[in-house]
Structures are given as structure tokens and as C-alpha cells.
Amino acid sequence: MRNILEIKNLVVTYGGIEAVKGIDLKVEEGKIVTLIGSNGAGKSTTLKAIAGLVRPKTGEILFDGAELAGKSTDQIVSSGVTLVPEGRRVFENLTVAENLRIGAYLRKDSLADDLARVYDLFPRLKEREWQQAGTLSGGEQQMLAVGRALMARPKLIMMDEPSLGLAPIVVRGIFEIIREINRQGITVLLIEQNANMALKVADWAYVMQTGSILMQGSGKELAANEEVKAAYLGTAK
Amino acid sequence: MEKKKGLSLQTILTIAGIALIYLLAFLLDRIPGVPIMLTTVLRKGAIYSLVAVSMNLLNGFTGLFSLGQAGFMLVGAYTFAAINISSGIRSTVYQYYDPLLKFSLTETLQNALGSTAGTVLGVFVSLLLAGLLAAVLAYLIGLPVLKLKSDYLAIATLGFAEIIRALVQLEAFAPVTNGSQLLRGFPYFTDTFMPFVIVGICIAVVVLLINSTYGRAFKAIRDDEIAAEAMGINLAHHKRMAFIISSFFAGISGALLAMYQTTVQANTFKSAMTYEILLIVVIGGIGSISGSCIGSFLFIACSEWWLRFLDNETYIGAFKVPLLRTGFRMVVFSVVIMIVVLFFRKGIMGTREISLAGLADRLRKESVKGGKEA
Numbered sequence A: 001m002r003n004i005l006e007i008k009n010l011v012v013t014y015g016g017i018e019a020v021k022g023i024d025l026k027v028e029e030g031k032i033v034t035l036i037g038s039n040g041a042g043k044s045t046t047l048k049a050i051a052g053l054v055r056p057k058t059g060e061i062l063f064d065g066a067e068l069a070g071k072s073t074d075q076i077v078s079s080g081v082t083l084v085p086e087g088r089r090v091f092e093n094l095t096v097a098e099n100l101r102i103g104a105y106l107r108k109d110s111l112a113d114d115l116a117r118v119y120d121l122f123p124r125l126k127e128r129e130w131q132q133a134g135t136l137s138g139g140e141q142q143m144l145a146v147g148r149a150l151m152a153r154p155k156l157i158m159m160d161e162p163s164l165g166l167a168p169i170v171v172r173g174i175f176e177i178i179r180e181i182n183r184q185g186i187t188v189l190l191i192e193q194n195a196n197m198a199l200k201v202a203d204w205a206y207v208m209q210t211g212s213i214l215m216q217g218s219g220k221e222l223a224a225n226e227e228v229k230a231a232y233l234g235t236a237k
Numbered sequence B: 001m002e003k004k005k006g007l008s009l010q011t012i013l014t015i016a017g018i019a020l021i022y023l024l025a026f027l028l029d030r031i032p033g034v035p036i037m038l039t040t041v042l043r044k045g046a047i048y049s050l051v052a053v054s055m056n057l058l059n060g061f062t063g064l065f066s067l068g069q070a071g072f073m074l075v076g077a078y079t080f081a082a083i084n085i086s087s088g089i090r091s092t093v094y095q096y097y098d099p100l101l102k103f104s105l106t107e108t109l110q111n112a113l114g115s116t117a118g119t120v121l122g123v124f125v126s127l128l129l130a131g132l133l134a135a136v137l138a139y140l141i142g143l144p145v146l147k148l149k150s151d152y153l154a155i156a157t158l159g160f161a162e163i164i165r166a167l168v169q170l171e172a173f174a175p176v177t178n179g180s181q182l183l184r185g186f187p188y189f190t191d192t193f194m195p196f197v198i199v200g201i202c203i204a205v206v207v208l209l210i211n212s213t214y215g216r217a218f219k220a221i222r223d224d225e226i227a228a229e230a231m232g233i234n235l236a237h238h239k240r241m242a243f244i245i246s247s248f249f250a251g252i253s254g255a256l257l258a259m260y261q262t263t264v265q266a267n268t269f270k271s272a273m274t275y276e277i278l279l280i281v282v283i284g285g286i287g288s289i290s291g292s293c294i295g296s297f298l299f300i301a302c303s304e305w306w307l308r309f310l311d312n313e314t315y316i317g318a319f320k321v322p323l324l325r326t327g328f329r330m331v332v333f334s335v336v337i338m339i340v341v342l343f344f345r346k347g348i349m350g351t352r353e354i355s356l357a358g359l360a361d362r363l364r365k366e367s368v369k370g371g372k373e374a
Helices: A043-051 A073-078 A096-103 A112-121 A123-127 A138-150 A168-183 A195-201 A219-224 A226-233 B002-028 B036-061 B069-082 B087-093 B105-113 B115-145 B150-168 B171-177 B193-210 B213-223 B225-230 B235-261 B271-284 B289-306 B328-343 B356-373
Strands: A003-014 A017-028 A032-036 A058-063 A081-084 A156-160 A187-192 A204-209 A212-218
Touching: A003 A043, A003 A187, A017 A032, A017 A043, A017 A187, A017 A204, A017 A212, A032 A043, A032 A168, A032 A195, A043 A058, A043 A073, A043 A081, A043 A156, A043 A187, A073 A081, A073 B225, A081 A138, A096 A112, A096 A138, A096 B213, A112 A123, A112 A138, A112 A168, A123 A138, A138 A156, A138 A168, A168 A187, A168 A195, A187 A195, A195 A219, A195 A226, A204 A219, A212 A219, A219 A226, B002 B036, B002 B193, B036 B069, B036 B193, B036 B213, B036 B235, B036 B271, B036 B289, B069 B115, B069 B150, B069 B171, B069 B235, B069 B271, B105 B115, B115 B150, B115 B235, B150 B171, B150 B271, B193 B213, B193 B235, B193 B289, B213 B225, B213 B235, B225 B235, B271 B289, B271 B328, B289 B328
Parallel strands: A032 A187, A032 A204, A081 A156, A156 A187
Antiparallel strands: A003 A017, A003 A058, A204 A212
């Protein structure tokens, strides 16, 4: 399998402070890759840099062989990378259907198939099609955020802490969905603080700490690693 | 399917309602003895509707808190006036200066096409030019200003509006703007139908825009800028477009105001005017087009007609009614806006729109509910 995303020596700074200190990262096509680490490790910043929401200082971000660094977010979205932002961030005063259509803003073709596919994945959204997104529960909003990102027909979907602030049973549902999306052929790059769940679904995982990548390995390997266990899984040595 | 049926019923009712309004406006011009206050309220209210809608497009639908509306109206008004002053009185109008523009667009067209066709085309083209110049200026002002957020944007746009007003009165521009003297002698309207038609067309364009994919992107930016950007909406481009389109219609409404007043003077377009428009938008409901229209007719009716008595000292017999004197009306208005902001934050309409079908539907549902309970 080829790498759909390849990051080389990525450096991102916020006003002189290096949030990401030259990381290398590869995402194989058709896989679920996760990036775990504690607060301030630079995970979100990495995703934002890929999505074009922050400008990297140096480094290469190759997607499908094309350079993404320096491109604007709309160009990046149309090339097939979408981000499910942290904290859901649905458009509260728009209906569920309008939210989904915004996700496909840059597409000019018919949306009927994709709407059907998203509603198939999330029957709950179909029920609430005409409801304002702000009135949905947290879990439903997360579904909407994921569905909205899928409407852009991405090759790579990036999710920033999809389990944030959700009840454990809802979190399990979200991870089921992540698996399902992946089965449909979309590559997933996932950021999580819930390392336990993330490592279970991930084919490959990176551990980040203070802006650098500490280690990498398959999800299983890292879940069994003593250091990772102690630092991120909450199990004592 | 059901959804579609409801829509078509709504469309029919809406069209019927709008047609009725225009029929009434048309008849009003032909009935003698209509109180002058009523026509004043209708004409000025229509013009304020347009500028309130243009402000709502920016503040209510795109989430850009801008206070530059009076400035763009001024540009529209001066553009319309300066290119249309009739040759007969040009030298009287520009008493102290040598006029730079030695033509009147409407007059030229009247000579070429005949009186009626020339006037209609002349006014139409002039209004368009008024809007376009305001839009060009908005583009230029937008370059530095639209990088700012919320209150900073409001302060900067307010500042620019004041700068425009000061520049217009500058001696250097006097051959066009007539300095601080007023401009007059351009076409104006004497009926209610014509402003209703122009304002109606403009508001219809805004409504179409808001319901397009473009409008949906504006609303997405309003709700969450970061998420909108992440979805691939180019923030700078869309904000700029909203600002330019809003200013275009503000320019047209400024030109209409000039036609209504028959004269133009920079001092009319003070920041107080922007606050009036803001008040209308807030009272009508931020994010509701019909709310802005209702709000503006209501506001104009109160300020020009119903609450006029507050400004007049009144005696009942020998008893002088306390508080009533010049300026008291503004005090009442200030109290009203405080009450609205504190207790009715959503205004009359909130973010909803008036819909006759929806109204009928609700009444039906209520009666059904009532029936069930009984």
C-alpha cells in the first residue's frame, strides 16, 4: 500500500514558540492512523497545519504526491482532505440538512447520493433533518460533524478528538462509525486523548510529546508498551 | 412530497400578499386626501427597509458587526445627485464653485429617448451607479478593515463612515459635492409606488442571495468561522462579498433617500443614522429580512408620526405636561432599545421570516391541539 499522506520535518510555530518541532509522519492509504499524546503535545496543531488552518514554518506535507503546505484550506479540501474540528463546531442556527450541504460547499455535482449515504450511516440525522443543529445532543452533533466532513467526499478524513465530552456509550458508537467509514475506503487520521479506544481501532499509531514524535508502532504494539501504558492508558507499571 | 406541496402553497400566498401590498401602494397614489404622514411613513419606511436589510445581510447573516451604513448611503446619495443636477439650475446650486460635472444623465437620456423612457432609464442607471460606487468604496475599505473582528470592525467601519462624511465636505471636492452646501435639482419621486418597486426588487435580490449556496456559506461563517473555513469556505472572499453587496444596497437606499428628500447634504448621514438603522435591525430581529422591514416601518411611523407629540411642549388648560420637550422622543427611543436588548433580545421576528402559509399552518395546529385537549 502506498502512503496517501507523508509529512516530512514539519515545524509549526506560534509567535516564536515551536508547537510542532520537525515531525515525520506517514499515513498509509485505507488505514486508520492515530496520533495520541497529552495536552499541548502538538497533535491539533499538526492537523491544523495539514488542513491549512495554520501555516507551517518549514516542512513538507505531501498528499497523493502533491504539496499541501502553503495552499489555502479551500484548495486542500477540494483535493480530498477534510477535518472534523475539535469540539464538533456544528453550525448551530442551520438545520441538519443545511449543515451537511455546507460540507459539500466546494462540490458542484449532485449531492443526493452523498446525503443518502450519510443518512444511511447516521439514521438519527435523517430523523432530525429539519431540526436546528444547536438543538441536537452532543453525540448527535458529533455525528453531524462527521457527516458534514464526509459530504466533501474526502479521501482522507482527519478527526480532532471526536470523543471529547461524550458519554462512554456514545464514544463507543463514534468509534464504530470510524471503523465503518474506514471500511468504505476512506483513510482516517485520528487524534485522541482517549488513547485506549484509539489504539484499539488504529492500524498504526504515533505518540506525540511536546511537539515531537516519541514512538510509533501498530495499535496493538503500543497498547502493550509499558511506557505508553503508564503515560497514556492509566495503568500502573 | 408533502414538503413540496407546502412550499408551493407558501409561494402562492407570499406572491398574493406582495401583490396586495403593491396594489395598495398603487391605489394610494391615486386616492386624494391621503394623510401626508401616511405617505411619508410609507416612502421613508420603504427606503429604510432596504438599508436595514442591507445591514442585516452583514450583521445578521454573515456575523460581521459593521457600522458603516450611513457612509455608504452618503456615497450613493451624492453619486445620484451629482450626475443628475439639471442644467437649468446648476449654476445656482453650485453657487460658490465651478461645477465639474457639466451634464445631467437623466436630462441627456430624456432628450434622446423622450420624457418618460428617459426618466425611467436615467433614474435606473443612476441608482445602479450609486450602488456601484458605494460597492467600490466598500471593496477598498474592506481591504484593511475586514481583517478585524467584532467590535473592532464596528469601530473601524464607523470611523470610515465619518471620514467619508468629512471628505465630502472638503473644499477640494466642492466642484462635485458642493462642499457643505446642499445639492438639489435632481429627479425625485412624488409617488409611493416607485420607491416600493425599487426597494422590492433590491430586497428580492437579497432574499435570493441568502437562500442560495452563497447565503448558506454566509450563515455558516456567522455560526462558526473556524468550522466554515475547515469546510473549505474562503473566509476573506465571502466576507468581502458580503460587505460589498451590503454596501451596494446601502448606496442605492442612500440615492433613494436623496430622491425622497429632494436635497442632499452630508450632515444628514451622521453616525446617528447608522444607530437608527441598527435599532431597526435589532427591533426587527437580527437575521430576519421581514423583521427588518416591519421594524423600519414601525420605527419610521413612531419617529415621524406617532411619537412626534413627545417633542412638543403641551398644555392641558394651564397645566404644562411634564417632560415633553424637544429631544424627549430620543430619550424614549433609548429606553425602548434598552428594553429590547435586555428583555426581547430576538426582536419581533427573531431569525424567522413571515410566512402566511406558516401562519395558517400554526393556527390549524393550534386548533387541532385544542380539539384534542377538549
